[in-house]
Amino acid sequence: MEGFWLALIKVMIAFIFLFTIVIFLVWAERKIVARMQNRDGPTRAGPFGIMQTLADGMKLMFKESVTPRRAELWIYLAAPVMALIPALLIFLIVPIGAPITIGDTTYDLQVTDLNIAVLYFLAMSSIAVYAVALAGWSSGSKYPLLGSVRASAQMISYEAALGLALVPIVMYNRTASTAGIVEAQGATVFGIFPAWNVILIPSFIVFLIAGFAETNRAPFDLVEAEQELVGGYHTEYSGFRFALFFLAEYINLFNIAALTVVFFLGGWHGPVFGPTIIQYLLPVVWFLLKTFAIIFLFIWVRASLPRLRYDQLMEFGWKRLIPVSLVWILMLAITFGFQRFGAPWS
Amino acid sequence: MSWLDDIFGPWKGLLVTFKQMFRPKVTTRYPEEKRSKPERFHGRHVLNRYADGMEKCIGCELCAGVCPADCIYVRGADNPPEDPVSPGERYGFVYEINMLRCIFCGLCVEACPTEAITMTQLFEMSVTDRDDAIFTKDELLVGPDGTPNHNQPAGPLIDLDELKLADGWMRATSPAGRAEYEGVVQWSDSAGDNLSSPPRSGGDASERSSDAEGASMRSGGDAEERSDDAEGEETDD
Numbered sequence: 390m391e392g393f394w395l396a397l398i399k400v401m402i403a404f405i406f407l408f409t410i411v412i413f414l415v416w417a418e419r420k421i422v423a424r425m426q427n428r429d430g431p432t433r434a435g436p437f438g439i440m441q442t443l444a445d446g447m448k449l450m451f452k453e454s455v456t457p458r459r460a461e462l463w464i465y466l467a468a469p470v471m472a473l474i475p476a477l478l479i480f481l482i483v484p485i486g487a488p489i490t491i492g493d494t495t496y497d498l499q500v501t502d503l504n505i506a507v508l509y510f511l512a513m514s515s516i517a518v519y520a521v522a523l524a525g526w527s528s529g530s531k532y533p534l535l536g537s538v539r540a541s542a543q544m545i546s547y548e549a550a551l552g553l554a555l556v557p558i559v560m561y562n563r564t565a566s567t568a569g570i571v572e573a574q575g576a577t578v579f580g581i582f583p584a585w586n587v588i589l590i591p592s593f594i595v596f597l598i599a600g601f602a603e604t605n606r607a608p609f610d611l612v613e614a615e616q617e618l619v620g621g622y623h624t625e626y627s628g629f630r631f632a633l634f635f636l637a638e639y640i641n642l643f644n645i646a647a648l649t650v651v652f653f654l655g656g657w658h659g660p661v662f663g664p665t666i667i668q669y670l671l672p673v674v675w676f677l678l679k680t681f682a683i684i685f686l687f688i689w690v691r692a693s694l695p696r697l698r699y700d701q702l703m704e705f706g707w708k709r710l711i712p713v714s715l716v717w718i719l720m721l722a723i724t725f726g727f728q729r730f731g732a733p734w735s
Numbered sequence: 736m737s738w739l740d741d742i743f744g745p746w747k748g749l750l751v752t753f754k755q756m757f758r759p760k761v762t763t764r765y766p767e768e769k770r771s772k773p774e775r776f777h778g779r780h781v782l783n784r785y786a787d788g789m790e791k792c793i794g795c796e797l798c799a800g801v802c803p804a805d806c807i808y809v810r811g812a813d814n815p816p817e818d819p820v821s822p823g824e825r826y827g828f829v830y831e832i833n834m835l836r837c838i839f840c841g842l843c844v845e846a847c848p849t850e851a852i853t854m855t856q857l858f859e860m861s862v863t864d865r866d867d868a869i870f871t872k873d874e875l876l877v878g879p880d881g882t883p884n885h886n887q888p889a890g891p892l893i894d895l896d897e898l899k900l901a902d903g904w905m906r907a908t909s910p911a912g913r914a915e916y917e918g919v920v921q922w923s924d925s926a927g928d929n930l931s932s933p934p935r936s937g938g939d940a941s942e943r944s945s946d947a948e949g950a951s952m953r954s955g956g957d958a959e960e961r962s963d964d965a966e967g968e969e970t971d972d
Contacts (some may be wrong), residue, residue, distance in 0.1 A: 422758075423756050424755075424756045425753070425756055426755070427755060427758050427759070427760055427761045427762075428760060428761070429760055429762040429764070430764050432764070521884075616890050668819040688748065689749060689752065689753065693745075693749045693751070693752040694745060694747045694748060694749075
């Protein structure tokens with residue numbers, strides 16, 4: 390029973406945390422993009438317009454949810470939920486801070502520490518493709534269908550690169566648990582440089598680029614290319630159902646950024662000092678700072694780069710990212726093999 | 736080195752947007768800050784009166800005929816001989832403009848033979864009911880003392896003084912208009928005399944004198960004489 394209640398509390402906290410983060414993220418994105426375009430961005434709702442997302446959300450809740458007559462009803466209704474659930478589930482494996490010891494029990498600052506967290510992450514992001522594909526197909530309309538076909542093709546292609554980018558991490562850290570991976574990055578090189586996994590540079594770059602594609606963001610946002618596809622797979626969704634897609638999109642953005650930090654940028658590791666309470670808080674602060682740095686990169690790229698053409702996207706995924714990852718894995722595998730078993734000729 | 740450009744090109748793009756973050760914003764925060772409007776701004780219409788309180792509109796329906804959006808409805812009626820509304824034979828009995836259809840092209844202003852309808856600088860006239868968007872004669876017509884009406888009270892958004900600023904474009908181009916009327920309150924001194932000079936103030940007169948000459952040359956020596964007369968009258972007052 391103890392474990393059940395603990396899990397319940399953790400899930401509730403994670404849930405609230407994610408929704409708060411999304412409110413902040415949408416606002417931050419609008420503000421930063423506006424700033425880069427010499428505009429003000431939202432200013433009306435609350436100080437600096439920070440309540441804008443809340444106002445938008447309220448508006449969406451009270452709007453009519455139109456159902457197209459040709460929609461495949463049950464699938465049409467289930468798709469937004471199917472988009473949101475994997476997004477929420479991925480966050481379960483993200484350790485947002487160092488374990489906290491109170492009395493003689495230690496609490497992990499993550500909902501669950503799976504020993505196959507890397508696989509779990511890939512599985513969940515694959516499930517998210519279903520939501521997109523089904524949403525587009527069940528709308529019974531041509532633009533959503535085109536958008537969802539593009540989206541599923543894109544997500545499946547980049548899923549491969551995403552998975553291949555994580556293989557070196559698992560090989561290097563010898564664990565597939567997120568907590569373990571963060572733990573393994575705690576050491577320092579020469580006493581000052583943190584031993585983060587960023588040194589696996591090709592993996593880091595591939596993971597970031599695939600992350601852009603996985604979250605359907607610019608320059609890989611041709612899933613929802615407004616100019617060609619109206620709104621992509623969620624064209625026929627309105628009101629609260631659209632809000633769910635929107636929510637899932639931003640939770641995914643946070644997840645990808647958080648996992649980039651976990652896998653490559655040392656997770657919650659950072660200089661820790663001061664009294665106990667600050668020692669517990671600082672790792673969370675470091676983790677959030679790094680995550681927001683990555684999110685800023687995502688937003689920055691969105692404000693800067695134009696959208697790719699579809700064939701360029703596919704070519705880049707299959708002919709560049711995946712071969713690079715494969716060669717890199719092979720090189721690492723040989724190196725690690727030599728390290729562990731010695732050269733075969735010696 | 737084309738492959739180098741391929742690698743560093745996108746980063747140059749990122750740098751451009753990053754630098755933009757520290758540039759001043761171009762946003763005008765509308766209700767608090769307002770941009771100045773051009774003198775020939777096409778805003779809400781007003782129906783004018785002569786200084787003696789007579790309505791200028793003679794109910795000829797030329798504005799309704801020329802309107803490309805078909806948003807003006809006019810019905811003329813004969814002036815009652817004992818208490819005439821306008822100096823002519825007829826006056827505008829019904830005058831309505833549907834502001835939802837109006838495209839603010841100003842053709843009605845150009846068509847009007849008596850300068851009865853002019854445009855002003857006020858554009859804040861949003862309504863919450865479609866019926867309210869049809870401006871009737873009561874709302875369009877200026878008061879007997881020349882103050883314009885509006886269907887909404889003055890507020891932070893609605894500066895009723897803008898209703899007094901006549902559209903200078905009409906003044907300069909309409910058959911009876913002259914450039915010297917630009918930005919001046921639409922108000923004629925005497926009934927039936929469109930060509931009398933607008934009230935002048937200080938430095939404006941010297942600024943406008945060259946315009947006035949050009950305009951009076953266009954409208955002929957006769958007009959010049961009359962405008963001089965009008966000036967004389969003003970000083971007498």
